[in-house]
Amino acid sequence: MFIDKNIDIICGSNQINSYPHDVGNELIVEFLNQISKTILNEKKCKTFPDLASFAFWCRQSNIIKIKNSLKKNRFGRGIVLHICPSNVAMNYAYSLAFGLIAGNTNIVRLPSVKFPQVNILNNIIKHQLKKKKFKIFNKRICLIAYKKSDDISNKLSMISDARLIWGGDQTINTFKKYETKPRVVDLYFANRYSLCLINSKKFNKLKDIQIKDLARKFFIDSYTMSQNACSSPKSLIWSGSLFLKKKELFWNELSDVTSNKFDFDITLSNKKMLNLNRIVLSKNIKGKIEFKKFNLVRIKYKKNEIPKNLESLQPNLGTFFEFEISKNSILKKFISSRTQSLTYFGYNHFELLDLIKKNNLSGIDRIVKIGNAFEMSHIWDGSNIIENLSREIQII
């Protein structure tokens, strides 16, 4: 239990206590499944694809699948504090679900940005918490909001057995300073950088309609959340020799989709110009910046030319570094421990896994097909969140 007049309790209650239980407990699965069903029956949810994706993810069959993939004899740790990002609406929902599945009591700080889908989901959760059979969850769920406060963050850190800090770097450093229990388990999700790799040889063989489809998928990966998410590809790398005509078809289609589906106005345009100014003046950019419409900007590099410290440059709002490399081994020059997702086309994932092994790469934690960059998973940034939030009971 905690009381602080500066903390708003949005959902659940502050009458929580540490009450660890087994991982993937049946009641949890049922609770999440009820939430899933309610969302999918809600008409409004269709307007929020991220809400629908969450509902699909937390349905019974998927949670059981996840449960079965985990190590056995696992139990919760106690109280988990979740500090969620401001810009990803549904991140808090997954974070809460991970904490619940792992058998914990959860204090979740909601994103400061007001998203309608957060409101919808919170009302659904509230409704479930009123049901008699789910009454126990009132002691395990507490969704809160508070303005920046060292005092509150410190207090919450002190009562937590685990903390999930969703970033970025600055927030992580802030939370590292707070007092915690000696045995606290912290999971930090630092600022990351993602890339897209296309096998040119395979790409050349695609029919026009397939290329257009790929461009549409690439649009979802890169323009969702204005290309600001960790998993949004910032660079597009073509590996092998490429047919110019096919390549331009890809970009033209991307441009068309962007014009139709991405709401680009003078405010975003101004921010984008500022960001481009920063990119150009932060490094001696050798790439050539090209755009027909400003909603899609390409920074093109000559073949096998790769700038240093690529991940320090943060293009957004539809700005892409574009590279051509002659062979895949050159890819290692793009990779650092900051590299998170590699979205790809034209490989089987074993080839890519092999690439990481052979080159002893310190980065790339996710290998996903183009179009799936935003797919959330309990394995994130290289760690199994549910396993980290629980303890394994050794029986000898």
Place this chain on the structure above:
Amino acid sequence: MLINYSKIFKENLFDKTQKDKEIFFLKNFKKLHNYHQRNSKEYLNISKTLFKSNINKIENFPFLHVQMFKEKNLKSVPNNVKVKTFNSSGTSGKNLSMINIDMKTSLLQSKILNRILLSVLKEKADKIYFIDSETTLKTMQNSARGVAILGFKQIANSCEFILDNNYNVKENIIEKIIADKKKICFFGFTSLVWLNFLNHLKEKKIFLKKTDTILFHGGGWKKVEENKVSKSKFNLECKNYIGSNKIYNYYGMIEQTGSIFLECEYGFYHPSLFSEIIIRDENMMPCNPGKIGIIQVCSLLPISYPGHSILTEDVGEIFAIDTCKCGRKGKVFKVLKRIKDSEVRGCSDVY
């Protein structure tokens, strides 16, 4: 070969039609552009990577985003030139702009500001009353307000501050103004004029009855609008309590001191011979009159730093060209608002 300023000084400020103005401006602006390309590697970099190289229109020239003056130390003169740091906002302490001004640029700025102000004042005033405190000059000399006061000082033979150190109206100053029968004018930041001066006059029911006296004001409407005061109300109250309807607002920024855009008698801003305005849409393409977009400001004055072509964070609209009722030729525009602050972040929240 840099611009021959002394030749331009002989010309009238608002006489050229847009067509003639563009020929004149293009020729001179190109010289300035070439100069900055040679002397500022940052400007050169931006030009080469972000803009096309064939320039045959004013709207084709490269521009820097106004924020870059806060993030980079941009200069087009050797390192031994004296550096001045300016506070770009009249009020808050944050947002320091690094504007490197040498003697030459500084002189140009004063000279042009003087010319622009005299275009409405006609002849030098005997006294300018600053709706501000003298402490501003001491503690905020390098702020937008300090710079503005120093600039406006030259349009009168003497000056006096209306506000005391606590920004309250000084004792006896009102009597002094009323008794002053010589040619006077006023200058103050819009917020100070309203909050610290007009409110005082209203409270005490004082009518200055200074018909024919000019009030210059600038620095933005934000604080005044926060008090739910519209521009028309501001002007009406000024007329009521000061007694004159000659109220001139101006649009200008610390990054382009001197070549301000003075508002005319009909409520529109006009570029002078030394400046130009371009409104850009979301694709960074120039907008035709009637379309709202981002304001880009051009000035012939910045030599020691590459501030001659700047993309602002203001939203504006061109209303007409060459046809303002006030008689001034060229573009006729309004500043509508600031771009709303929607700083896009990564996967993080503010702590």
